[in-house]
Amino acid sequence: MSKPAIPTVDLTPFFTAGDETGRKRAKDTIAEACTDYGFFQIVNHGVPLDLMNQALDLSKTFFNYSDDVKRESSPGPDAPLPAGYNKQPDHSPDKNEYLLMFPPESPFNVLPDNPPDFKKTMEDMFKYFVKTSQILEGIINECLGLPSNFLKEYNNDRSWDFMVTLRYQPGTETDTNGITEHEDGNIFTIVLQEDIGGLEVFKNGEWIPVIPSNGTLVVNISDVIQVLSNKKFKSATHRVVRPKGRSRHSYVYFHSLRGDKWVEPLPEFTKEIGMEAKYKGFYFKDYQALRMRNKTHPPSNPEDIIRISHYEI
Ligand SMILES: O=C(O)CCC(=O)C(=O)O
Numbered sequence: 001m002s003k004p005a006i007p008t009v010d011l012t013p014f015f016t017a018g019d020e021t022g023r024k025r026a027k028d029t030i031a032e033a034c035t036d037y038g039f040f041q042i043v044n045h046g047v048p049l050d051l052m053n054q055a056l057d058l059s060k061t062f063f064n065y066s067d068d069v070k071r072e073s074s075p076g077p078d079a080p081l082p083a084g085y086n087k088q089p090d091h092s093p094d095k096n097e098y099l100l101m102f103p104p105e106s107p108f109n110v111l112p113d114n115p116p117d118f119k120k121t122m123e124d125m126f127k128y129f130v131k132t133s134q135i136l137e138g139i140i141n142e143c144l145g146l147p148s149n150f151l152k153e154y155n156n157d158r159s160w161d162f163m164v165t166l167r168y169q170p171g172t173e174t175d176t177n178g179i180t181e182h183e184d185g186n187i188f189t190i191v192l193q194e195d196i197g198g199l200e201v202f203k204n205g206e207w208i209p210v211i212p213s214n215g216t217l218v219v220n221i222s223d224v225i226q227v228l229s230n231k232k233f234k235s236a237t238h239r240v241v242r243p244k245g246r247s248r249h250s251y252v253y254f255h256s257l258r259g260d261k262w263v264e265p266l267p268e269f270t271k272e273i274g275m276e277a278k279y280k281g282f283y284f285k286d287y288q289a290l291r292m293r294n295k296t297h298p299p300s301n302p303e304d305i306i307r308i309s310h311y312e313i
């Protein structure tokens, strides 16, 4: 039997007025996917296809440069934030290199001058991802039945969002791990993966490959939504398997939250419905710091990696 597919949702009704039936159908599909495993794909999402293809092409050109050239865009040893080019350390089970940016106006960004147009293309991708994520945030707000604009007002500062473009080395006979299974710590994430695939989501006890299709983006719900909704919506467990024989490229946009925001299960999912909170509250920046520490000081026992279960009651 073939493995169940991840649903693809057409966002056209959210860009035009009047198609209430189309909006309802899309919301129902998204709500179901988020309740079960937190993963879905979107088409007609507002990010231009030409821009996505150009962004992948320029990223391939950049990662083909020598390490010395790529390191010209690395954060300095005293950089306050990990913006710019980096490669996973040799001891890491994750086999990839990446270029990370904060919002285009951020003073921390270190974006390469070459290939020409790469910097501008990355900035454009970022801006489009922000627009799409604001539409998605409104949809998720409605799917959760929250007061109108609740998430928009709660999450009204875009300075903690970030985007990475990644290259994964080709898989080998003995090692195909690109990114170990994990959940993302932010609000939700949008992924553009190139046609070779490799992204997998854990659904009903099995790993489901997310089949790439030109123009499609992947969305995964992350930890903050899982906590706010008291686990009604799931933070997707996912991983990247490195295809053999060819590098893999992707763009990943993390729709995030300002660090001083307090995160805890909302009353709509706890006392208003007679349910106990499943998580203690925390400041988002404290959770981010613990997750960063996982990377800089990886625990010898993988079980000790801090995940959202750290705050579970
Ligand atoms: O590269 C991808 O397709 C996904 C990467 C990912 O899951 C992550 O960076 O958190």
Ligand SMILES: [Fe+2]
Binding pocket: 182, 183, 184, 189, 238
């Ligand atoms: Fe992820």
